[in-house]
Amino acid sequence: MMTRRRFIISSMTAIGGLATVSACSPGKNPDSYIDVASSIWRHGKVDAGNRSAVLRELVRYATLAPSSHNTQCWKFRIEDRSISIFPDFSRRCPVVDPDDHHLFVSVGCAIENLIQAASANGLDGNAVFDPSSRGNVRVSLEPTKAVVTPLFKAIPERQSTRAEYDGKPISMNELAMLEREGTGNGVRIIFLTERAAMESLLDYVVQGNTAQMNDSAFVEELKAWIRFSESDAVRTGDGLYSASSGNPSVPSWLGSLLFGLFFTQKNENDKYAKQVRSSAGIAVFVSEGENPEQWIEVGRCYERFALQCTALGIRNAMLNQPVEVAALRPQFGAFLGIGERRPDLVVRFGRGSGLPQSLRRPVEAVLA
Numbered sequence: 001m002m003t004r005r006r007f008i009i010s011s012m013t014a015i016g017g018l019a020t021v022s023a024c025s026p027g028k029n030p031d032s033y034i035d036v037a038s039s040i041w042r043h044g045k046v047d048a049g050n051r052s053a054v055l056r057e058l059v060r061y062a063t064l065a066p067s068s069h070n071t072q073c074w075k076f077r078i079e080d081r082s083i084s085i086f087p088d089f090s091r092r093c094p095v096v097d098p099d100d101h102h103l104f105v106s107v108g109c110a111i112e113n114l115i116q117a118a119s120a121n122g123l124d125g126n127a128v129f130d131p132s133s134r135g136n137v138r139v140s141l142e143p144t145k146a147v148v149t150p151l152f153k154a155i156p157e158r159q160s161t162r163a164e165y166d167g168k169p170i171s172m173n174e175l176a177m178l179e180r181e182g183t184g185n186g187v188r189i190i191f192l193t194e195r196a197a198m199e200s201l202l203d204y205v206v207q208g209n210t211a212q213m214n215d216s217a218f219v220e221e222l223k224a225w226i227r228f229s230e231s232d233a234v235r236t237g238d239g240l241y242s243a244s245s246g247n248p249s250v251p252s253w254l255g256s257l258l259f260g261l262f263f264t265q266k267n268e269n270d271k272y273a274k275q276v277r278s279s280a281g282i283a284v285f286v287s288e289g290e291n292p293e294q295w296i297e298v299g300r301c302y303e304r305f306a307l308q309c310t311a312l313g314i315r316n317a318m319l320n321q322p323v324e325v326a327a328l329r330p331q332f333g334a335f336l337g338i339g340e341r342r343p344d345l346v347v348r349f350g351r352g353s354g355l356p357q358s359l360r361r362p363v364e365a366v367l368a
Contacts (some may be wrong), residue, residue: 036251037163040064041156048122049368057121062076062085062114062117063363065106067110068096068105068106068359071103075087076367077368081142082174085110086136087107100135104283105345106299107299108298109136110300111127111296115306116149119152120152121146125139134292151306154308158306158307159355161315161351161352164352170312170349170350178309182304184297186297190281190283193282201346204322204328207322207325213268225238226242227241228242228254229242243338282348283305283349286342287341318345
């Protein structure tokens with residue numbers, strides 16, 4: 001869900017663009033990326049009378065939420081009339097996310113998916129944060145009339161599309177819909193749609209990216225979550241698959257080598273300049289508080305925003321460098337005019353083509 005990098009490998013077009021180097025063609029290999037992704041990104045159908053199956057299906061929908069570096073940093077406990085969700089700190093990213101802000105945002109995204117899926121399955125979900133815990137949230141589930149919302153329908157189609165968009169503006173009515181879904185308890189959105197404002201924001205993205213690129217620990221942490229090959233992505237079911245960022249799928253040894261050669265400040269800054277300038281606008285999520293409960297609310301708001309984008313045919317992706325670099329964050333906040341409040345997420349949006357969707361681990365892997 002959060003800052004997702006793609007390295008520039010312009011010299012690799014001879015390898016076959018987005019094509020993989022798998023010996024088996026898609027559709028014939030049961031473990032091919034395309035087949036595995038298709039089995040994950042789908043609407044399911046379970047017997048409404050089988051409560052156990054319904055609750056497992058809600059967890060599956062929850063896992064389709066975005067997470068920082070696609071770490072899937074959550075665990076679920078299925079109970080009789082509720083599902084508890086709590087952060088999996090073993091999958092945290094201590095360099096890019098030292099205070100676990102993104103981790104709790106990711107948990108919030110999963111909660112929102114679960115509640116949307118619960119409504120579609122005739123269950124009213126009510127999320128309650130446990131202040132005595134390390135971020136546990138219990139979602140009670142009570143019978144109600146099933147309501148299938150456009151946001152629920154969009155869950156299997158949502159993706160963080162880390163590519164250039166078409167640069168065309170979106171309508172004021174669409175912006176109003178995105179603002180409505182992205183606003184919550186202590187959370188609001190600031191839209192930047194004027195080109196001058198977007199160029200100013202790009203300056204902060206470049207400053208943040210440059211600082212991160214100069215941090216060897218950041219680079220190593222990011223690299224550890226990149227899945228260069230189709231087989232590695234399928235095997236782990238997590239991380240940032242190269243093709244999902246518009247890069248070729250190559251053997252891990254080759255991807256690791258080329259990453260060091262082409263993942264440079266200039267290439268990355270040039271890429272972000274093109275991405276910002278091709279976007280219809282930027283949405284900055286701002287919260288009133290600075291604690292796990294508030295960050296979970298930010299995640300819920302962002303996920304509704306992302307699902308509404310998807311329902312409208314609008315792409316979105318994170319540009320979180322200005323909020324990830326702690327020394328830069330206050331300056332960015334001053335630029336936004338938000339006083340002491342924390343800018344939580346920076347999201348670009350616009351229309352454009354999709355990319356291969358990232359994978360997810362099976363439900364069994366995330367049950368406590």
